Amino acid sequence: MGKNEIEAVLMSGNEACVEGALLAGINFFAGYPITPSTEIAEGLAERLPRVGGKFIQMEDEIASMAAVAGASLTGAKAMTATSGPGFSLKQENIGFAAATEIPCVVVNVQRFGPSTGLPTSPSQADIMQARWGTHGDHPAIALMPASVQESLTLTITAFNLAEEFRTPVILLMDEIIGHMREGIVIPRKGEYVIKNRAKPTVSPKEYLPYGAEPDGVPPMANFGDGYRYHVTGLIHDETGFPRGRGSDGDYLVRRLVNKVMSRLDQILMVEEVEMEDARLALVACGPVARSAKRALILAREQGIKVGLVRPITIWPFPEEAIKAAAQKVDAIIVPELNLGQIALEVERNACGNATVHRLNRVDAELITPDEILAKIQEVK
Amino acid sequence: MAMKELLTKYTRMDKLPHIWCPGCGHGIILGSVIRAIDRQKLDPGKTSVISGIGCSGRAPGYMKFDTLHTTHGRALAFATGVKLARPELNVIVLTGDGDCAAIGGNHLIHAARRNIDLTTVVFNNYIYGMTSGQYSPLTPHMKLATTAPYGNIDQSFDLCNLVTAAGGTYVARGTVYHTQMLIGLIAEGIAHKGFSFIEVITHCPTYYGRRNRMGDAVDMMNWQKEHAVPVKAAAKLPPEKLEGKFVIGELHRSEGPEYTEEYQRIIDRLERE
Numbered sequence: 001m002g003k004n005e006i007e008a009v010l011m012s013g014n015e016a017c018v019e020g021a022l023l024a025g026i027n028f029f030a031g032y033p034i035t036p037s038t039e040i041a042e043g044l045a046e047r048l049p050r051v052g053g054k055f056i057q058m059e060d061e062i063a064s065m066a067a068v069a070g071a072s073l074t075g076a077k078a079m080t081a082t083s084g085p086g087f088s089l090k091q092e093n094i095g096f097a098a099a100t101e102i103p104c105v106v107v108n109v110q111r112f113g114p115s116t117g118l119p120t121s122p123s124q125a126d127i128m129q130a131r132w133g134t135h136g137d138h139p140a141i142a143l144m145p146a147s148v149q150e151s152l153t154l155t156i157t158a159f160n161l162a163e164e165f166r167t168p169v170i171l172l173m174d175e176i177i178g179h180m181r182e183g184i185v186i187p188r189k190g191e192y193v194i195k196n197r198a199k200p201t202v203s204p205k206e207y208l209p210y211g212a213e214p215d216g217v218p219p220m221a222n223f224g225d226g227y228r229y230h231v232t233g234l235i236h237d238e239t240g241f242p243r244g245r246g247s248d249g250d251y252l253v254r255r256l257v258n259k260v261m262s263r264l265d266q267i268l269m270v271e272e273v274e275m276e277d278a279r280l281a282l283v284a285c286g287p288v289a290r291s292a293k294r295a296l297i298l299a300r301e302q303g304i305k306v307g308l309v310r311p312i313t314i315w316p317f318p319e320e321a322i323k324a325a326a327q328k329v330d331a332i333i334v335p336e337l338n339l340g341q342i343a344l345e346v347e348r349n350a351c352g353n354a355t356v357h358r359l360n361r362v363d364a365e366l367i368t369p370d371e372i373l374a375k376i377q378e379v380k
Numbered sequence: 381m382a383m384k385e386l387l388t389k390y391t392r393m394d395k396l397p398h399i400w401c402p403g404c405g406h407g408i409i410l411g412s413v414i415r416a417i418d419r420q421k422l423d424p425g426k427t428s429v430i431s432g433i434g435c436s437g438r439a440p441g442y443m444k445f446d447t448l449h450t451t452h453g454r455a456l457a458f459a460t461g462v463k464l465a466r467p468e469l470n471v472i473v474l475t476g477d478g479d480c481a482a483i484g485g486n487h488l489i490h491a492a493r494r495n496i497d498l499t500t501v502v503f504n505n506y507i508y509g510m511t512s513g514q515y516s517p518l519t520p521h522m523k524l525a526t527t528a529p530y531g532n533i534d535q536s537f538d539l540c541n542l543v544t545a546a547g548g549t550y551v552a553r554g555t556v557y558h559t560q561m562l563i564g565l566i567a568e569g570i571a572h573k574g575f576s577f578i579e580v581i582t583h584c585p586t587y588y589g590r591r592n593r594m595g596d597a598v599d600m601m602n603w604q605k606e607h608a609v610p611v612k613a614a615a616k617l618p619p620e621k622l623e624g625k626f627v628i629g630e631l632h633r634s635e636g637p638e639y640t641e642e643y644q645r646i647i648d649r650l651e652r653e
C-alpha cells in the first residue's frame with residue numbers, strides 16, 4: 001500500500017472505542033462484564049498491559065467506578081464501560097467524581113430496559129439518566145456516536161473534555177453502534193488533539209486544590225506528588241476541606257455547573273444536514289440519525305424540504321441549535337428509541353415556534369427510514 | 381518522636397477541634413495510625429489515606445497526607461484504583477464497622493482475595509455512629525440500637541475470620557485500651573506486603589454505650605480491658621472460656637503473591653515478548 005493511501009479497518013463500535021481510548025492515552029480501566037459493552041473491557045484487558053497500563057475487573061460496577069476515580073487522582077487517564085443495570089450502579093460514584101472534579105470517562109452502551117430488560121437489544125432510554133442519574137445538581141457532559149468511526153473519535157473527545165473540565169464525561173453509545181461493524185480509519189498521530197488536565201504551577205504550600213474563578217476549572221495535583229491535599233464529597237471550599245454553610249454549597253454547586261455551561265462552544269457538537277431551506281426538521285441522535293438521513297433524502301425526492309439536526313453532544317443539550325431550527329421550520333419530528341426523552345428537550349427549546357412530533361419505538365428495533373418518511377408525510 | 385513534633389509533622393492542626401463526641405475512641409485510633417506511620421518512616425508525600433463515610437471516615441481529614449474521603453462503603457474500591465495505578469504509594473484505608481462490613485462488605489472480601497497491598501484499619505464501635513446509633517453487622521446479638529429497640533436479632537460476625545478466609549495475608553485485632561499493642565499491630569500491617577487488616581475495638585459512649593447502659597468512656601475502655609484475651613493466652617483456653625470475649629494480637633500471617641506485583645509481572649513479560 002502506498003504511503004498516502006488511507007488504511008480502512010473493519011471493526012465494531014466497541015472495538016473502535018478501545019482504539020480511541022488508547023489513542024487518547026488511557027492507562028487505567030476498571031470494569032465489570034455486561035452485555036452489550038463487554039468487548040470494551042475485553043479489548044482493554046488485552047491491550048492495556050502491552051502499553052504499561054492497568055486493567056482490573058472489579059467485583060461490581062460500583063467498585064469499578066470507584067477504582068477509576070481513585071486511579072485518576074494519581075494522574076491516570078481512566079475509563080470504565082458498562083450498560084443498563086451497570087450504569088445505574090455507577091451513579092453514586094459518578095456524582096462523587098463530579099463533586100470532587102475527578103476527570104474520567106464512563107461509556108454506557110445503552111441496552112433495552114428497564115431492569116434486565118432485553119439485554120442484547122438496543123435502546124436510547126438512558127438519555128435522561130446520563131443527565132440526571134446521580135443525585136443533586138451537577139454538571140453533565142454526554143456524547144452520542146452515530147457510527148463506528150465516531151465511536152473512536154468521540155472516545156478521544158470524551159477523554160479531552162474530561163481532562164479539560166475535570167469532570168466525568170459519558171460516552172452514550174448503544175447496542176447498535178457497539179456491535180455494528182464498519183470500515184473505519186484509525187487516525188495517525190498529529191491528526192487528532194490530545195488534552196491533559198492542568199497541573200498546579202505553585203508549591204504545595206500555596207496550592208489551593210479547589211481554587212478557581214466562579215466558573216473556572218482548578219488545576220489538579222496527582223496523589224503522590226507531594227501536595228498532600230484533601231478530597232471529599234462533602235461540600236468543600238477552595239482548600240478542599242468541608243464547609244457546612246449553605247453559602248458554600250451555593251458557591252460550589254454553581255461553579256461546578258458554570259464551568260461547563262460557560263464554555264459551551266468548546267463542548268457542543270451538532271451536525272446539521274440541509275437545514276438551509278428546510279420547512280421540516282428531524283432531530284435525531286446515534287443510529288436513529290442514520291435512518292433520519294435516509295428519510296431526508298427520500299422526502300426531498302418527493303419535493304418535501306426536510307432538514308436534520310443531529311446533537312452529537314446530547315448534554316449539555318444544544319439548546320441554541322434547536323431554538324434556531326424551530327424558528328426556521330414549521331414542524332420538528334423527533335424519532336428516538338424510547339418513549340420520548342430527547343423530545344422533552346426539543347419541545348422545551350422549540351418555544352412554540354414549531355410544532356414538535358414524536359416518533360418512538362420500544363420494540364427493540366431501529367426506527368426505519370420508511371417510518372420516518374411516513375411521519376414526515378403525515379405532519380408536513 | 382515527641383507528641384508535638386508528631387502532631388505538626390502528620391496532622392492538620394488547623395482542622396481541629398475534631399468533630400467526634402467527648403469520650404469517643406476514634407481519636408486514639410487516629411493517633412495510633414500516625415504513630416505507626418512514623419515508626420515505619422513512610423514518606424508523607426507518598427502516602428494516601430482513604431476512608432468511607434461515617435465518624436471514622438472523618439479521620440483522614442485531620443491527617444497531613446494525600447487524603448480521600450470517598451462514598452459510604454467504597455474506600456477499598458477507591459484505594460484499589462489508587463494502588464494499582466501507582467503501586468509505589470503507601471495506601472492506608474480507614475473505615476467503620478458499618479462502612480466496611482455492611483455496605484462495603486463485598487469490597488472487603490475482594491480486596492482481601494486479591495491480596496492487594498493496602499493496610500485497612502476498621503474502627504469497630506459496634507454501631508453506626510454518624511447516623512446516631514443504628515445496628516451494624518458487628519452489633520452483638522440482642523444489644524440495643526435505635527433500629528433494634530427490642531434487641532438486635534441479627535447475628536454479628538467475626539471480620540478477622542472473614543478476611544483470613546478470603547485471602548488477606550495479615551490479620552490482627554486490637555483495642556483502643558491497649559494502645560501500645562495497637563500501634564505495633566498497625567505498624568506491622570503497614571510493613572507487610574499484601575492485604576493487611578486490623579480490626580480495632582473502640583467505643584461510642586454517645587450512641588452504643590448510653591443505650592446499652594455500658595457507662596461512660598472510661599467504663600467502656602475497662603470493658604475492653606476485661607474482655608480482650610491476648611492471642612497466646614487464648615490458645616491455651618478451652619472455647620467455653622472464650623465465650624463473650626474477643627482475641628487480640630496478630631491472628632493470621634501468611635505469604636502470597638501481591639496483586640500489583642503480579643500485574644507488573646505481566647507487563648514485564650509482554651515487554652520481553
Ligand SMILES: Cc1ncc(C[n+]2csc(CCOP(=O)(O)OP(=O)(O)O)c2C)c(N)n1
Nearest residue numbers: 433434435436452476477478479508509510
Ligand atoms: C449510600 C449511603 N447510605 C447511607 C449513608 C448514611 N450513613 C452515613 S455514615 C453511616 C454509618 C456509619 O457507621 P460506621 O461505618 O459504623 O462508622 P461510624 O460512624 O460508627 O464511625 C450511614 C449508614 C450514606 N452516607 N451513604
